[in-house]
Amino acid sequence: MLKVVVIGSGNVAQHLITVFGKSSTIHLVQVYARNVDVLAHLVPKEKITDDFNTLEEADIYIISITDGSIPEVSALLPFSGKLVVHTSGSVALEQINNKNRRGVFYPLQTFSKNKAIDFKQVPLCLESEKEADYTILETLAQSISNSVYNINSQQRKSLHVAAVFVSNFANYMYSIGYDICEQNNVPFDILKPLIQETAEKVQTLSPKQAQTGPARRNDITTMEKHLAFLTDEKIKTIYTLLSQSIQNNNE
Amino acid sequence: MLKVVVIGSGNVAQHLITVFGKSSTIHLVQVYARNVDVLAHLVPKEKITDDFNTLEEADIYIISITDGSIPEVSALLPFSGKLVVHTSGSVALEQINNKNRRGVFYPLQTFSKNKAIDFKQVPLCLESEKEADYTILETLAQSISNSVYNINSQQRKSLHVAAVFVSNFANYMYSIGYDICEQNNVPFDILKPLIQETAEKVQTLSPKQAQTGPARRNDITTMEKHLAFLTDEKIKTIYTLLSQSIQNNNE
Numbered sequence: 001m002l003k004v005v006v007i008g009s010g011n012v013a014q015h016l017i018t019v020f021g022k023s024s025t026i027h028l029v030q031v032y033a034r035n036v037d038v039l040a041h042l043v044p045k046e047k048i049t050d051d052f053n054t055l056e057e058a059d060i061y062i063i064s065i066t067d068g069s070i071p072e073v074s075a076l077l078p079f080s081g082k083l084v085v086h087t088s089g090s091v092a093l094e095q096i097n098n099k100n101r102r103g104v105f106y107p108l109q110t111f112s113k114n115k116a117i118d119f120k121q122v123p124l125c126l127e128s129e130k131e132a133d134y135t136i137l138e139t140l141a142q143s144i145s146n147s148v149y150n151i152n153s154q155q156r157k158s159l160h161v162a163a164v165f166v167s168n169f170a171n172y173m174y175s176i177g178y179d180i181c182e183q184n185n186v187p188f189d190i191l192k193p194l195i196q197e198t199a200e201k202v203q204t205l206s207p208k209q210a211q212t213g214p215a216r217r218n219d220i221t222t223m224e225k226h227l228a229f230l231t232d233e234k235i236k237t238i239y240t241l242l243s244q245s246i247q248n249n250n251e
Numbered sequence: 252m253l254k255v256v257v258i259g260s261g262n263v264a265q266h267l268i269t270v271f272g273k274s275s276t277i278h279l280v281q282v283y284a285r286n287v288d289v290l291a292h293l294v295p296k297e298k299i300t301d302d303f304n305t306l307e308e309a310d311i312y313i314i315s316i317t318d319g320s321i322p323e324v325s326a327l328l329p330f331s332g333k334l335v336v337h338t339s340g341s342v343a344l345e346q347i348n349n350k351n352r353r354g355v356f357y358p359l360q361t362f363s364k365n366k367a368i369d370f371k372q373v374p375l376c377l378e379s380e381k382e383a384d385y386t387i388l389e390t391l392a393q394s395i396s397n398s399v400y401n402i403n404s405q406q407r408k409s410l411h412v413a414a415v416f417v418s419n420f421a422n423y424m425y426s427i428g429y430d431i432c433e434q435n436n437v438p439f440d441i442l443k444p445l446i447q448e449t450a451e452k453v454q455t456l457s458p459k460q461a462q463t464g465p466a467r468r469n470d471i472t473t474m475e476k477h478l479a480f481l482t483d484e485k486i487k488t489i490y491t492l493l494s495q496s497i498q499n500n501n502e
Contacts, residue, residue: 067473090473108441110448110463112456117448123441149441158435159442161477166428166442167449168464169493170421175458175500177417184409190359190374190400191410191417192454197361197368198418199450203443205363207426212361213419222318222341226412234496241492242420245485249426 001027002140005055007073008064009033011111012087016064017042019119025143030056052076060085060140062105067091074100083133089160092153093127103128103137106156107145110167119144125151125159176235208249215246252278253391256306258324259315260284262362263338267315268293270370276394281307303327311336311391313356318342325351334384340411343404344378354379354388357407358396361418370395376402376410427486459500466497 004026006017013031017039020028028047032055033039036048049055055078063073064087074084074097084096085103096102104127111117124141126148128134134150141148151159174195181188201210214222223243230236255277257268264282268290271279279298283306284290287299300306306329314324315338325335325348335347336354347353355378362368375392377399379385385401392399402410425446432439452461465473474494481487 067470090476109445110452112452112461115452115455121444123444125441147441147444149438151437151441155435155437157476157480158431159437161480162428162431162437162442163445164464164477164490165424165431167445168462168466168497169489170424170446171449171453171458171462171464172493172497172500173416173421173424174453175462177413178458180409180413180416184406186402186406186410186413187400188457190376190398190402191413193372193374193398194360194414194418195421195450195453198422199446201361201363201366202422202425202446206439207422207429210363211419211422211426213415213422215419219318225341225408226415229408229412234499238420238492238496239415241489242423245489246419246423248485249423 001025002060002136002143003027003029003058004140005030005032005058005061006064007032007061009035009038010064010066011113012107013062013064014039014042014113015111015117015119016062016087016107019144023143026140029058053078055079059083059136060105061100062087063096070095071097083128083136085128085137089125089156089163093129094153101128101130101133103133104151104153104156105137105141106151108159108163120146123147123149125149125156127152127156176238180230211246211249213246215243216250218247218250252276253311253387253394254278254280254309255391256281256283256309256312257315258283258312260286260289261315261317262364263358264313264315265290265293265364266362266368266370267313267338267358270395274394277391280309304329306330310334310387311356312351313338314347321346322348334379334387336379336388340376340407340414344380345404352379352381352384354384355402355404355407356388356392357402359410359414371397374398374400376400376407378403378407427489431481462497462500464497466494467501469498469501 020026031043031048036050039048061084067088070086070091080099082100084100085105089106093102093104106125107122109122122145124145126137178188271277282294282299287301290299312335318339321337321342331350333351335351336356340357344353357376358373360373373396375396377388429439
């Protein structure tokens with residue numbers, strides 16, 4: 001059994017705690033939280049600590065906290081030579097204090113507080129300073145997910161940026177669509193199958209192959225109609241910029 | 252049995268022909284195509300015509316062709332007083348020649364040539380000039396889909412613009428993500444579950460509730476890191492514009 005300690009009580013930490021708790025090959029030894037009560041619904045009280053000096057022995061310590069606090073918290077750990085990883089997409093491995101063996105355990109998914117997730121489908125991006133530690137991380141990762149990748153810091157950086165586009169910005173496109181519907185008394189529900197099918201398509205086609213719409217087919221008339229329809233200047237600017245960019249991409 | 256004639260042989264026309272062909276309450280009487288061969292795999296030869304003067308009697312004539320040709324083709328029909336509808340999201344009902352009873356039968360979905368679709372889930376947006384014709388359109392629509400809406404031309408216009416954002420532009424965000432992955436030797440596959448979950452989330456949450464990411468939480472450090480990472484000026488511009496817009500949306 002791999003012994004794991006999770007440090008943190010946020011969204012990702014809670015999802016990890018849940019999936020580790022269900023695993024038959026992982027022993028979740030302890031969880032650190034500044035506010036012990038936050039995890040009361042997930043972990044027996046005696047397994048939660050708010051004092052670094054009472055941290056127990058484990059094979060892996062997973063720091064799952066806000067990016068900016070990783071250097072400080074990793075320096076506060078009262079031991080050295082252990083395997084300590086963070087779960088961030090945008091923080092370099094080197095930000096972990098070098099008194100311990102360092103690594104990264106980055107689940108690339110969008111986690112909601114109240115929505116369960118099938119962890120088997122969550123891609124886990126692993127990195128370790130020492131080669132031998134990679135095997136430990138891989139064992140841990142494979143016990144909860146079918147989708148495990150060896151990703152170095154530079155690649156992880158690129159994935160994090162790419163994720164902003166495919167998730168945060170795509171969601172913002174949904175948000176603009178939602179507002180347009182609301183302003184015109186149209187139920188947003190009408191667009192939901194389209195949203196799902198658009199995401200579905202790129203599971204098998206490349207996004208460039210899947211691209212449709214007026215900009216893709218250089219349909220100036222329709223684009224002009226759309227711009228005439230839109231009233232918000234900022235939304236018009238977004239429409240124009242993205243359309244031009246798609247048109248350039250056609251070439 | 253409702254008797255239907257489909258005029259057109261494009262993507263949407265082919266999907267309609269397929270679903271009508273399977274229905275037990277619709278009689279697909281005939282199909283018009285300029286190039287008869289295009290439909291040879293879908294319809295028996297004797298049911299296809301390339302001559303408007305041989306069009307048969309039907310309850311509904313569905314014109315499913317490029318937007319710009321709708322006025323011309325509807326004027327070429329050698330009869331009057333019949334129910335004639337188009338399937339376009341961006342063309343007004345009035346663009347159909349007024350010698351016939353006019354309507355709209357707009358399936359709001361993205362159709363791929365080689366990907367089957369569950370038509371029961373496709374929202375159909377209906378409009379008719381005469382109230383009595385609405386019932387006919389509704390009967391036709393409900394026989395192939397569970398998702399039927401009465402949508403006027405102004406609402407349809409707004410849906411068409413909204414669809415560009417939630418589908419075409421969202422797909423373009425996937426495309427940018429794909430390019431970033433390729434440039435950094437990362438498999439795009441890693442992002443696929445994230446893309447699906449992002450689309451999944453807004454089936455139950457509003458996009459504004461579902462919004463996450465550095466812009467949403469005003470995380471200037473991460474946004475600066477991302478901009479420093481990106482090299483293409485156009486992609487940087489998109490990143491900045493969308494991030495600012497999300498930040499304004501937070502307020």
